[in-house]
Amino acid sequence: MNYNVNEKGYYGEFGGAYIPEMLYPNVEELHQNYLKIMAEPDFKKEFDQLLKDYVGRPSPLYFAKRLSEKYSTKIYLKREDLNHTGAHKINNTIGQILMAKRLGKTRIIAETGAGQHGVATATVCALMGLECIVYMGEIDIARQAPNVARMKMLGTTVVPALSGSRTLKDATNEAIRDWINNPVNTHYIIGSAIGPHPYPDMVTRFQSVISEEIKWQLKEQEGREKPHYVVACIGGGSNAAGTYYHFLHENDVNIIAVEAAGLGVDSGESAATSVLGKEGIIHGCKTLLMQTPDGQITEPYSISAGLDYPGVGPMHAHLAKTGRAEFMSITDADAMKAGLALCKLEGIIPAIESSHALAIFEHKTFKPEDIVVVSLSGRGDKDLETYINYFKL
Amino acid sequence: MNRINKKLQGDKKLLSIYFTAGYPSLTDTVTIIQNLEKSGVDMIEIGLPFSDPLADGPTIQASSTQALKNGMTTEILFKQLKDIRKTVSIPLIIMGYFNPILQYGVEAFCKKCQEIGIDGLIIPDLPVGVYNDEYKATFETYGLINIFLITPQTSEARIHFIDSISNGFIYMVSSASVTGSQSGFGDPQTAYFERIAAMDLKNPQIIGFGISDNKTFTQATKYAKGAIIGSAFIKHITNNGIEDIPTFARQFNN
Ligand SMILES: Cc1ncc(COP(=O)(O)O)c(C=O)c1O
Numbered sequence: 001m002n003y004n005v006n007e008k009g010y011y012g013e014f015g016g017a018y019i020p021e022m023l024y025p026n027v028e029e030l031h032q033n034y035l036k037i038m039a040e041p042d043f044k045k046e047f048d049q050l051l052k053d054y055v056g057r058p059s060p061l062y063f064a065k066r067l068s069e070k071y072s073t074k075i076y077l078k079r080e081d082l083n084h085t086g087a088h089k090i091n092n093t094i095g096q097i098l099m100a101k102r103l104g105k106t107r108i109i110a111e112t113g114a115g116q117h118g119v120a121t122a123t124v125c126a127l128m129g130l131e132c133i134v135y136m137g138e139i140d141i142a143r144q145a146p147n148v149a150r151m152k153m154l155g156t157t158v159v160p161a162l163s164g165s166r167t168l169k170d171a172t173n174e175a176i177r178d179w180i181n182n183p184v185n186t187h188y189i190i191g192s193a194i195g196p197h198p199y200p201d202m203v204t205r206f207q208s209v210i211s212e213e214i215k216w217q218l219k220e221q222e223g224r225e226k227p228h229y230v231v232a233c234i235g236g237g238s239n240a241a242g243t244y245y246h247f248l249h250e251n252d253v254n255i256i257a258v259e260a261a262g263l264g265v266d267s268g269e270s271a272a273t274s275v276l277g278k279e280g281i282i283h284g285c286k287t288l289l290m291q292t293p294d295g296q297i298t299e300p301y302s303i304s305a306g307l308d309y310p311g312v313g314p315m316h317a318h319l320a321k322t323g324r325a326e327f328m329s330i331t332d333a334d335a336m337k338a339g340l341a342l343c344k345l346e347g348i349i350p351a352i353e354s355s356h357a358l359a360i361f362e363h364k365t366f367k368p369e370d371i372v373v374v375s376l377s378g379r380g381d382k383d384l385e386t387y388i389n390y391f392k393l
Numbered sequence: 394m395n396r397i398n399k400k401l402q403g404d405k406k407l408l409s410i411y412f413t414a415g416y417p418s419l420t421d422t423v424t425i426i427q428n429l430e431k432s433g434v435d436m437i438e439i440g441l442p443f444s445d446p447l448a449d450g451p452t453i454q455a456s457s458t459q460a461l462k463n464g465m466t467t468e469i470l471f472k473q474l475k476d477i478r479k480t481v482s483i484p485l486i487i488m489g490y491f492n493p494i495l496q497y498g499v500e501a502f503c504k505k506c507q508e509i510g511i512d513g514l515i516i517p518d519l520p521v522g523v524y525n526d527e528y529k530a531t532f533e534t535y536g537l538i539n540i541f542l543i544t545p546q547t548s549e550a551r552i553h554f555i556d557s558i559s560n561g562f563i564y565m566v567s568s569a570s571v572t573g574s575q576s577g578f579g580d581p582q583t584a585y586f587e588r589i590a591a592m593d594l595k596n597p598q599i600i601g602f603g604i605s606d607n608k609t610f611t612q613a614t615k616y617a618k619g620a621i622i623g624s625a626f627i628k629h630i631t632n633n634g635i636e637d638i639p640t641f642a643r644q645f646n647n
Contacts (some may be wrong), residue, residue: 016520016523017520018491018518018519018520018523019518019520020447020448020517020518020542021517021520021521021541021542021543021544021547021566022448022542022544022546022566022569022571024520024546024547024551025544025546025547025548163451163454163458164444164445164454164458169445170445173445173446173447176447177447177448177450177571180447180448180569180570180571181569181570181571182569183544183546183569184546184569278496279495280492280495280496281490281491281492281495281518282445282492283445283447284518289492291492291496293496294466294467294468294493294496294497295443295467295492295493295494295495295496295497296443296444296461296493297444297445297492298444
């Protein structure tokens with residue numbers, strides 16, 4: 001079984017590029033060039049250098065001793081929260097901004113939900129001196145004020161998405177419309193492993209540095225490259241794709257994908273796409289998607305804005321369908337509890353997205369000798385208000 | 394012969410109108426179609442509303458959102474159109490995004506279209522390559538013409554390819570934009586219109602996106618076989634209701 005993208009842009013039956021003709025030249029230009037550009041020695045050199053000196057990579061692989069004791073297994077945290085700007089998102093935006101420059105683009109657009117990808121994009125645009133416009137749902141602008149302020153300080157224009165439900169899905173629609181309106185000078189930096197081919201593959205490759213590091217870091221600490229489990233939360237699936245990438249074809253490495261159940265998978269307020277979704281087309285790719293029987297895309301819900309997306313990247317749809325990954329759904333309540341527990345046990349305040357991945361230990365038992373690597377995709381600074389309100393701190 | 398092909402044969406410049414089914418009210422669909430035909434419109438694009446219309450500007454987005462709120466579904470649209478061929482004879486095209494069609498089942502959808510007397514489909518997010526590899530045979534079985542889009546950025550080679558697999562007209566998107574965003578055509582557009590006209594394609598071209606008044610209609614039909622009006626018509630029925638369609642149609646010298 002192949003879990004990587006094939007030459008037509010599909011992961012099994014999922015993926016492809018279901019885009020209006022207006023976007024064809026842009027997407028085709030990227031398709032024709034992305035692998036070539038990524039293979040250029042000076043691209044690699046610049047990417048690696050920026051990841052090291054600017055982002056602060058490698059991010060530590062930290063053995064969480066007290067957490068491990070609590071659950072009687074060996075838990076390692078991959079500390080993407082320690083990256084510049086506070087999440088894994090910057091790995092992708094560094095890669096894409098270098099790509100955009102080599103394609104001669106002068107204007108950058110992006111969508112954002114929680115604002116983490118927006119901040120990561122605004123950051124690299126400031127770094128490279130490129131114009132940056134970020135689309136963000138009107139509702140998210142109101143609930144993620146600190147990240148809106150960060151983007152503005154970094155010189156980015158934040159445009160409210162006023163259509164539909166005014167959240168991440170609609171911000172993505174607006175970014176795509178902007179790209180249709182500006183086909184020549186603009187590059188669209190998609191923030192997750194979603195969108196038309198080659199985006200899911202390109203984003204996955206930029207994020208694959210996560211599992212590349214896990215291999216040698218684990219070798220140093222445990223004398224083996226392969227953990228028994230890799231665990232990550234899934235919104236669109238970029239931190240997960242990066243965490244799994246180098247283990248996809250290692251069948252003795254178990255993959256766990258953690259989705260947001262919201263108020264409960266059957267509550268009507270959920271974002272557990274692998275359970276509630278059906279094959280369909282969203283934002284240019286065929287994947288699992290929450291929709292009405294009539295094919296209208298429905299509104300997901302999660303307390304974490306970064307997991308509040310009605311689809312999942314096509315690679316993950318394939319991992320779900322083939323059974324290569326075990327999918328788990330974690331409610332708001334369980335995620336919040338796991339987040340607070342990490343604060344108390346390890347002195348780390350996680351992003352609520354990442355807290356979903358941490359919550360699996362309450363639901364699944366591991367053997368004492370199992371090595372479980374969890375992607376701690378981001379830090380909780382952006383979520384302080386949500387934590388404070390939730391726990392009445 | 395398919396009604397679209399027949400309509401394309403004459404010398405007349407064609408006026409084609411897009412509207413969103415289920416807007417302003419759920420049950421307006423048939424009345425709008427009948428009034429458009431009575432007003433001398435040559436061809437109609439019936440919009441199947443979608444929650445996430447990527448290629449549309451604010452006007453069509455808002456009409457789609459409202460139509461869905463009103464309760465429009467694929468099933469209801471087909472029910473409304475069941476007897477449409479008893480009263481309407483001009484070509485009817487359904488324009489919709491791919492996901493609702495995929496959920497209905499592509500073959501079942503095409504079959505239903507044939508039963509009703511739909512002549513063609515425009516599916517902006519169904520790529521040419523996927524259509525050609527996976528769905529062409531089905532469309533042909535049910536006598537449906539699939540209409541492809543080209544834009545100012547479409548390469549010459551790709552235009553020739555699209556022309557070779559088309560058998561009705563080519564939908565020429567007037568400029569690099571979503572629907573409804575132009576106020577007039579400048580030099581870059583006329584240069585593009587001239588360039589395409591000079592390519593001497595097998596299929597006639599009909600220009601859409603940003604046609605809003607007689608001026609833009611006349612500019613477009615100077616180079617092309619016809620023009621499609623969408624957002625401007627939706628605005629008209631939003632402001633004036635669905636009875637006063639002849640006044641709208643009369644402003645175009647087609
Ligand atoms: C910290 C963090 N983790 C995870 C995600 C989810 O995105 P993805 O599934 O692409 O990793 C986000 C998105 O905003 C995020 O900010």
